[in-house]
Each structure stands twice: as structure tokens, then as C-alpha cells.
Amino acid sequence: MDKPNYIYVTYIRTTPEKLWEALTKGDFSEKYWFGYRMETEWKVGADFRLRAPDGNLDKNWVGKVLEYNPFKRLTYNTFLCTDKTTTANKRNGPTTVTYELEAMGPLVRLRLIHENLIPDDFESDPNTWKGINNGWPAVMSGLKSLLETGQAIVFQK
Amino acid sequence: MKAKLHESKPKDVYITYVRTTPKKLWQALTSPEFTRQYWYDTWQESEWKVGDTWKMVAPDGRIVNSGKIIEIFPTRRLVLKWHHEFQPGHAEGYARMTYEIEKSGDSVKLSVIHEFDKPDSKFFKAISNGWPLRLSSLKSLLETGESLKETRYWPKGM
Numbered sequence: 001m002d003k004p005n006y007i008y009v010t011y012i013r014t015t016p017e018k019l020w021e022a023l024t025k026g027d028f029s030e031k032y033w034f035g036y037r038m039e040t041e042w043k044v045g046a047d048f049r050l051r052a053p054d055g056n057l058d059k060n061w062v063g064k065v066l067e068y069n070p071f072k073r074l075t076y077n078t079f080l081c082t083d084k085t086t087t088a089n090k091r092n093g094p095t096t097v098t099y100e101l102e103a104m105g106p107l108v109r110l111r112l113i114h115e116n117l118i119p120d121d122f123e124s125d126p127n128t129w130k131g132i133n134n135g136w137p138a139v140m141s142g143l144k145s146l147l148e149t150g151q152a153i154v155f156q157k
Numbered sequence: 158m159k160a161k162l163h164e165s166k167p168k169d170v171y172i173t174y175v176r177t178t179p180k181k182l183w184q185a186l187t188s189p190e191f192t193r194q195y196w197y198d199t200w201q202e203s204e205w206k207v208g209d210t211w212k213m214v215a216p217d218g219r220i221v222n223s224g225k226i227i228e229i230f231p232t233r234r235l236v237l238k239w240h241h242e243f244q245p246g247h248a249e250g251y252a253r254m255t256y257e258i259e260k261s262g263d264s265v266k267l268s269v270i271h272e273f274d275k276p277d278s279k280f281f282k283a284i285s286n287g288w289p290l291r292l293s294s295l296k297s298l299l300e301t302g303e304s305l306k307e308t309r310y311w312p313k314g315m
Binding site for chain 1: 170172173174175176261262263264268289290292293294296297300301303305306307
């Protein structure tokens with residue numbers, strides 16, 4: 001598997017507008033993304049950064065907005081929080097994260113597509129938050145809970 | 158509890174976190190009053206012991222899938238082997254489905270793992286692709302009291 005990718009699909013009882021807001025504003029991401037706030041102007045070419053719960057900008061999760069089509073699709077590229085020099089050297093470039101939204105009556109289908117990954121990004125131990133295959137289900141589940149019940153999920157660290 | 162998964166066959170893994178208890182999630186996965194709400198009005202028939210038969214039944218009484226219980230640890234783990242009873246049916250071979258339930262903070266982690274005798278089977282791929290919607294509906298049901306309407310009814314004409 002040369003360039004594995006990761007896909008997560010979920011259906012949320014909400015509107016595309018509310019989901020878009022939750023996906024793009026730091027006030028929301030902080031609630032479902034392990035306390036991280038995204039910071040960007042959301043224009044193609046703009047910087048994309050993540051601010052960690054301790055207030056510092058994450059030094060690895062740095063990238064650019066590649067596509068921004070409100071309520072439908074957005075894409076940005078980024079290295080990953082857990083990248084160390086050894087991991088970064090194995091990459092041929094940043095990964096890309098895409099959210100695709102499709103309105104389906106009272107639901108919105110959200111497809112998360114994370115591409116240009118390397119095998120190191122996947123974690124075989126299910127008892128850790130490391131690895132995009134462990135992290136994304138938690139983030140997406142917290143997002144759905146937040147939009148449907150008003151409360152995100154408290155994860156055990 | 159951790160058990161070794163079959164390493165030889167490709168696996169599809171679906172994970173969701175639900176704000177509920179392991180006991181409520183187990184009930185939602187196995188009892189008719191719950192499965193009817195998010196699994197197209199179907200229910201499961203089994204004595205729920207290792208080696209017992211397991212059937213998934215459509216609203217009109219037809220058997221949709223049948224198989225047997227391979228492992229069962231209530232509120233923690235369930236492994237089933239099953240095949241489809243409608244066409245293309247037995248020709249597609251068996252599937253192995255595992256539910257793993259673990260408490261995680263104020264929520265429960267549910268992992269649904271599929272392994273297929275015929276990994277390139279279009280039929281099983283279609284089944285597999287149905288999981289995100291069913292899991293989303295199950296989560297909405299347990300967290301809000303309402304499943305997603307699209308998953309409550311048996312498809313017309315099937």
C-alpha cells in the first residue's frame with residue numbers, strides 16, 4: 001500500500017450550515033477535537049494552524065487551505081501532530097484532510113477523507129489515541145454528539 | 158479484554174463512541190425493540206450461547222441472514238459467523254462479524270469488525286458500506302432517544 005488513505009463516514013441529524021460551523025470554528029473544534037482550536041482565514045492559500053489546549057500553536061499541524069466550498073467541501077493539507085523528524089522524513093509531502101458534506105433531508109452525511117498518509121500514521125494498538133485510525137473516530141463521534149445533544153464526549157486520556 | 162483478530166483476511170473496521178453504558182449498548186445490539194429502530198425493522202433470533210444458531214429476521218418473517226455464535230461475552234464481545242439467505246446467498250461464502258465494546262471516559266467505544274471469506278465480493282462490500290448509516294442511527298437512538306428515520310423501515314420491494 002503505497003499511499004494509504006483513511007475514510008470515515010457518519011450521518012448527523014443537523015443542517016449543512018450548523019455542521020460547517022462546527023467543522024470550521026475554533027470555538028467548536030475545541031469541544032470535540034481533544035481541546036484543539038483551528039486557526040485560519042478559510043481562504044484558498046491561507047495558512048491552517050491548530051492551537052493546542054496549552055495555548056501553543058502545534059508545531060507540526062501546519063498547512064494551507066486548498067479548497068473551501070462552504071457547506072459542501074473543504075480541504076487543507078498538514079503534517080500531523082505526532083510527527084517527529086524520523087516520521088516526517090518518510091513523507092513525500094503533507095497529508096490532506098477533506099470534509100465532504102451531503103445534505104440528505106434531515107441528515108447530513110459527512111465524509112472525512114485523509115490522504116497521502118504513510119503506514120506509520122496508523123496504530124495497531126487500539127488502546128491509545130495515537131494513530132489517525134484511533135483519533136478520527138473519537139473526533140467524529142464527539143462532533144456528532146455535540147450537534148445532536150449539545151454536548152461533546154469526554155474522552156479518557 | 159483483547160483477543161487476537163484473524164490476521165489472514167482483510168478486515169473492515171467501523172468505530173464509534175456512544176455516550177451510553179456497555180449494558181445499554183449490548184441491549185441495543187441484540188434486542189428486537191432496539192434493532193428494529195436502526196436495522197430496518199429486523200430482529201435477531203438466537204439463544205445467545207456459543208455454538209447456537211443465529212438468525213436475522215425481516216419484518217415479514219423471512220430469514221435474511223443465518224449463522225452461528227462463535228464467541229459471546231455479554232456487554233463486552235460478540236463474534237458471529239453468518240451468510241446471507243436471499244440471492245446471491247450461500248455462493249458468497251461466510252462473513253465473520255465481531256462487536257467489541259469498551260468503556261471510555263463517559264462513553265463506550267464500539268468497534269464493528271468484518272471479515273469475509275471472499276474479500277472482493279461486491280455483495281459483502283454493499284453490506285459493509287451500510288454500517289456507517291446503521292451505526293450513526295444506533296448512536297442517535299442511544300443518545301437522543303430517536304434513531305435516524307431512514308433506518309427504521311425494511312426497504313420496499315426487498
